[in-house]
Amino acid sequence: xxxxxxxxxxxxxxxxxxxxxxxxxxxxxxxxxxxxxxxxxxxxxxxxxxxxxxxxxxxxxxxxxxxxxxxxxxxxxxxxxxxxxxxxxxxxxxxxxxxxxxxxxxxxxxxxxxxxxxxxxxxxxxxxxxxxxxxxxxxxxxxxxxxxxxxxxxxxxxxxxxxxxxxxxxxxxxxxxxxxxxxxxxxxxxxxxxxxxxxxxxxxxxxxxxxxxxxxxxxxxxxxxxxxxxxxxxxxxxxxxxxxxxxxxxxxxxxxxxxxxxxxxxxxxxxxxxxxxxxxxxxxxxxxxxxxxxxxxxxxxxxxxxxxxxxxxxxxxxxxxxxxxxxxxxxxxxxxxxxxxxxxxxxxxxxxxxxxxxxxxxxxxxxxxxxxxxxxxxxxxxxxxxxxxxxxxxxxxxxxxxxxxxxxxxxxxxxxxxxxxxxxxxxxxxxxxxxxxxxxxxxxx
Ligand code: NDP
Ligand code: 2IT
Numbered sequence: 001x002x003x004x005x006x007x008x009x010x011x012x013x014x015x016x017x018x019x020x021x022x023x024x025x026x027x028x029x030x031x032x033x034x035x036x037x038x039x040x041x042x043x044x045x046x047x048x049x050x051x052x053x054x055x056x057x058x059x060x061x062x063x064x065x066x067x068x069x070x071x072x073x074x075x076x077x078x079x080x081x082x083x084x085x086x087x088x089x090x091x092x093x094x095x096x097x098x099x100x101x102x103x104x105x106x107x108x109x110x111x112x113x114x115x116x117x118x119x120x121x122x123x124x125x126x127x128x129x130x131x132x133x134x135x136x137x138x139x140x141x142x143x144x145x146x147x148x149x150x151x152x153x154x155x156x157x158x159x160x161x162x163x164x165x166x167x168x169x170x171x172x173x174x175x176x177x178x179x180x181x182x183x184x185x186x187x188x189x190x191x192x193x194x195x196x197x198x199x200x201x202x203x204x205x206x207x208x209x210x211x212x213x214x215x216x217x218x219x220x221x222x223x224x225x226x227x228x229x230x231x232x233x234x235x236x237x238x239x240x241x242x243x244x245x246x247x248x249x250x251x252x253x254x255x256x257x258x259x260x261x262x263x264x265x266x267x268x269x270x271x272x273x274x275x276x277x278x279x280x281x282x283x284x285x286x287x288x289x290x291x292x293x294x295x296x297x298x299x300x301x302x303x304x305x306x307x308x309x310x311x312x313x314x315x316x317x318x319x320x321x322x323x324x325x326x327x328x329x330x331x332x333x334x335x336x337x338x339x340x341x342x343x344x345x346x347x348x349x350x351x352x353x354x355x356x357x358x359x360x361x362x363x364x365x366x367x368x369x370x371x372x373x374x375x376x377x378x379x380x381x382x383x384x385x386x387x388x389x390x391x392x393x394x395x396x397x398x399x400x401x402x403x404x405x406x407x408x409x410x411x412x413x414x415x416x417x418x419x420x421x422x423x424x425x426x427x428x429x430x431x432x433x434x435x436x437x438x439x440x441x442x443x444x445x
Contacts, residue, residue: 003036003043003048004029004030004032004033004036004048007029007048007049007052008022008025008026008029010049010052011025011052014053015101015104017101018100018101018104018105019101020101020102020104020105020321020322020346021101021104021105021108023105023346023349023350024105024108024109024346025052025105025108026350027350027353027424027428028108028112028428028432029048029052031424031425031428031429031432032048032428032429032432034417034418034419034425034429035417035429035432035433036048041440042436042440045436045439045440047436047439047440050439051082051111051432051435051436051439052108054079054080054081054082054104054107055080055081055082055083055088056079056080057077057078057079057080057100058076058077058078058079058080058126058151058154059075059076059077059100060075060076060077060150060151061073061075061076061150062074062075062076062128062130062143062146062147062150063146064139064142064143064145064146065142066135066139067136067138067139072143074128074129074130074143074147075128075129076126076127076128076147076150076151077098077100077103077126077127077128078124078125078126078151078154078155078160078162079100079103079104079106079107079124079125079126080107080122080124080154080160081107081108081110081111081122081123081124081125082111082122082123082124082435082439083122084122084435084438084439084442085114085115085120085121085122085434085435085438086114086119086120086121086122087121087122087156087157087158087159087160087161088122088123088124088159088160088161089110089114089121089122089123089124089160089161089163089374089377089378089381090106090107090110090114090123090124090125090126090162090163090165090374091106091125091126091127091162091163091164091165091168091374092125092126092127092128092162092163092164092165092168092172092176093106093125093126093127093128093165093166093167093168094127094128094130094131094132094166094167094168094172095127095129095131095166095167096129096130096131097129098127098128098129099129102321103125103126103127104125105321105345105346106125106165106345107123107124107125108123109123109345109346109366109367110123110124110125110374111123111431111435112367112427112428112431112432112435113366113367113368113370113371113374113431114371114374114378115430115431115432115434115435116367116368116371116406116409116410116427116430116431117371117374117375117378117402117406118375118402118405118406119375119378119379119402120378121161121374121377121378121381124160124162125165126151126162127165127167127168128143128147130143130147130167131167132167132172133287137171140171140172140175141175144172144175144176144179145175145178145179147176148175148176148179148180148183149179149183151176152179152180152183152184155180155190156188156190157188157189157190157381157384157385161189161190161191161192161377161381162176162190162191162192163191163192163193163373163374163377164193164239166238166320168193169193169238169239169284170193170195170205173191173192173193173194173195174194174195176191177190177191177194177198187199188384189380189381189384189385192204192377192380192381193205193377193380194380196389199380199383199384200380201376201377201379201380201383201389201390201395202389202390202391202392202395203376203392203395203396203399204373204376204377204380204395205239205243206243206246206247207243207372207373207375207376207377207399208239208240208243208343208370208372208373209239209240209241209242209243209244209245209246209247209318209343210243210244210246210247210372210396210399211369211370211371211372211373211375211376211399211402211403212240212244212316212318212341212342212343212364212369212370212372213227213244213247213248213251213316213341214247214372214399214400214403214404215341215364215368215369215372215403215406215407216314216316216339216341216362216364216369217251218403218404218407218408219339219341219362219364219407219423220339220362222407222411223362226251227248227251227252227253227314228251228252228253229252229253229254230253230254230312230313230314230339231253231254231256231311231312231313231314232248232253232254232255232256232312232313232314232315232316233255233256233257233307233308233310233312233314233315233316233332233337234248234255234257234258234307234315234316234318235257235258235259235264235306235307235308235316235317235318235319235323235344235347236258236259236260236317236318236319236320236343236344237258237259237260237279237283237290238260238283238318238319240318240343240344240370240373241258241316241318241319241343242276242279242280242283242284244316244318244343245258245271245276245279246273246276248316249271249272249273249276253314254270255270255271256268256270256271256310256312257307257310257312258271258279258290258293258307259290259305259306259307259319260289260290260319261319262289262290262291262303262304263290263291263301263302263303263304263305264290264301264302264305264306264307264310265290265291265293265294265299265300265301265302266299266300266301266302266307266310267293267297267299268299269299275293275297278293278296279293291303306323306324306328308324308328308329308331308332309328309331309335310335311335311336312335312336312337313336313337313338313339314337314338314339314340314341315332315337315339315340315341316340316341316342316343317340317342317343317344317347317348318343318344319344319347320344320347321344321345321346321347322346322347322348322349323344323347323348324340324347324348324349324352325349325351325352326349326351326352326355328352329348329349329351329352329353329355329356330355333355333356333359333361337361338361338362339361339362339363340356340361340362340363340364341362341363341364341369342364342365342366342369342370343366343369343370344366344370345366345367345370346366347366353365353424357422357424360421363423363424364423365423365424365427365428367427367428367431368406368407368410368423368426368427371402371403371406372399372402372403375399375402375403376395376398376399379395379398379399406427409426409430410423410426410427410430411423411426412426413425413426413427413429413430414426414429417429
């Protein structure tokens with residue numbers, strides 16, 4: 001049996017009922033065929049078999065007490081996937097849908113994403129099936145303290161450095177950091193996404209959204225095109241979506257949609273900075289639903305719908321995995337969309353990815369396009385190690401350079417391996433080679 005197929009069979013057997021993990025592994029391994037044909041060393045070192053297996057998997061009980069005094073029990077996870085390039089690095093997701101499958105796929109993607117950033121970071125991911133929605137600040141704090149009371153013994157600034165993801169923002173990172181510090185009696189850069197007063201980096205909150213827009217600019221530049229005047233469809237309304245809108249506005253584009261898990265708003269006049277400030281207050285402080293935007297500004301609301309039926313030139317999925325179905329991909333293309341840049345991780349189902357590639361639109365997979373978030377996390381780690389804070393412009397400029405470098409690397413690698421313009425193959429191969437060569441250098445570990 002060919003090596004890729006054989007490795008995928010083993011993944012299927014070892015991880016039954018884990019469709020998201022299998023989906024992400026299938027995409028990466030299938031991209032690697034041209035590399036495996038060129039060089040035998042990865043086959044001999046059994047790199048495929050090793051790279052799909054997390055180095056360590058932690059699953060733990062998280063008991064906590066709600067405001068009524070009732071005891072609640074959640075499950076906590078950390079997948080320490082690969083440390084060939086540096087300490088494990090990747091976010092924590094708090095969402096009721098979290099399970100081993102979801103976090104394993106995210107951890108696997110993170111390994112290649114972090115490799116692309118040019119910074120020395122391994123890959124990991126963690127989280128819990130805890131649902132922060134509808135919980136008081138005190139409940140979130142008690143949960144975070146209990147979660148860290150187990151996690152602290154497995155992480156450290158040179159070992160494993162978690163950050164935020166869905167359901168984990170500045171508030172949660174604060175509670176987690178406070179508890180870590182108390183347990184270890186150490187003030188170190190063990191988490192990123194920290195507050196600016198206590199070791200955080202300027203631009204980290206903005207980084208994923210800004211980085212995704214910078215990546216889109218790189219793709220357009222390569223075709224002598226720009227974002228000026230483009231109509232953009234954005235999904236989600238959390239951290240990534242908000243700063244995607246902010247940067248698109250700065251560059252003269254017009255964003256016409258936002259969404260959450262309940263529905264989508266369509267604002268044909270564009271979500272300008274004033275409306276965006278209102279959304280930030282709604283989502284980050286009042287923690288309300290995007291439906292309220294439609295009521296406040298008198299625009300359309302599509303209950304239970306995603307935004308992909310809205311006409312636009314560019315799409316920036318920024319909510320969650322598999323949010324663009326094959327049918328949605330078709331609709332986007334039929335409506336004239338010719339750029340899709342993924343802020344969320346694995347938002348497009350495989351049939352949609354195939355369609356984008358077949359139609360040769362500008363399509364950037366999440367592990368390249370959304371790498372700006374973890375890249376600035378890496379810069380936060382550097383600043384913490386030096387006990388210094390860089391100014392806003394310096395971090396933003398480094399972010400721009402990193403997104404430029406990632407685009408160049410993916411673009412040139414795709415060309416080198418005979419698939420010009422295919423950034424999926426470019427990202428997967430470029431991300432893989434650096435990790436695989438480092439694993440070989442470090443012996444059988
Ligand atoms: P947030 O929690 O800030 O926002 C998530 C947004 O997506 C919310 O609007 C949420 O709606 C919506 N959403 C979440 N789950 C679903 C679902 N199952 N169906 C429909 N909508 C959903 O998270 P982020 O903005 O940080 O993350 C968004 C995406 O970006 C994720 O895929 C994440 O992995 C990825 N990402 C994040 C990075 C970061 O630095 N934060 C870095 C790289 C990628 P609701 O409020 O209703 O749940
Ligand atoms: O998916 C991701 O890259 C993140 N959630 C950010 C991870 C990080 O360590 O900043």
